[in-house]
Amino acid sequence: MKKTLYVSDLDGTLLSPEPAITERTADIINSLTAKGMNFTFATARSIYSAIPITSKLDINVPCILMNGVSIYDIAAESYIKNEFIPTDASAEVLRAFERHGIRCFMYRIDSGTLTCYYSELTTKVMRSFAEVRKHEYKKPFVQVPRLADCADCHTVYFTTTGPHDELYPLKCEIEQISGVSHAFYLDVYNGEWYLEVFSSQASKSNGIRALRERYGFDEVVAFGDNLNDLSLFEAADVRIAVGNAKEELIAAADIIIGTNADNGVAEWLASAFI
DSSP: OOOEEEEEOIIIIISOSSSOOOHHHHHHHHHHHHTTOEEEEBOSSOHHHHHHHTTTSOOOSOEEEGGGTEEEETTTTEEEEEOOOOHHHHHHHHHHHHHTTOOOEEEEEETTEEEEEESOOOSHHHHHHHHHHHHTSOOOEEEOSOGGGTOSTTEEEEEEEEOHHHHHHHHHHHTTSTTEEEEEEEOTTTSOEEEEEEETTOOHHHHHHHHHHHHTOSEEEEEEOSGGGHHHHHTOSEEEEOTTOOHHHHHHOSEEOOOGGGTHHHHHHHHHHO
């Protein structure tokens, strides 16, 4: 019998527009995992927001966090794999941010703890980003004079948000830095663009390949909505876009289903298992 993994993006895909896991989605997925369905998620979110927001779900396969930076076992409450950025590449990334006059958040995982570092919160969006994550998700934030002083072998991620035209030149420069990859996409909630930088070994597709190898999955069915899910689709056997997905993702999909506002992922799973 074919062993299949079902893996969904969160924001804009599995989560409702609020964003939240609806009772309908939780009921369907939990009933199916109880019957043996292998289900997890792959998200740009970190452990601090991804785990609470999916707490209604019985996730029975380790999840992919921060666009493939980490694979995390929710049941064991531990990371099983992390992709660290080479120290010299982190230094180059920070120099690029400085040249463009753009501040960022930098993440490190040390002794199993993810910590976010910043030097200055220069925009309203950055302040809101930090406040929500500090107070709602209890994410540890540390302010330092210079991020470069903390950018060592434990660094995993850089992120910033702002207007497209402000971030695009920086994105183009970061593309030329060896050892890192990036995601550049429009946020579904605040209308701002996100630029995320991580190890060139980190991607949703590599995360899926690692899960497939570790647990012996014969098939992967993936659900997505945004540009950072193109990587997820690369490693999937069946690619499913929700109805509210970006045009590029719809073009790459094998199947188009209902929107995230209509519990599209869960409703498709319910019909597929019938």
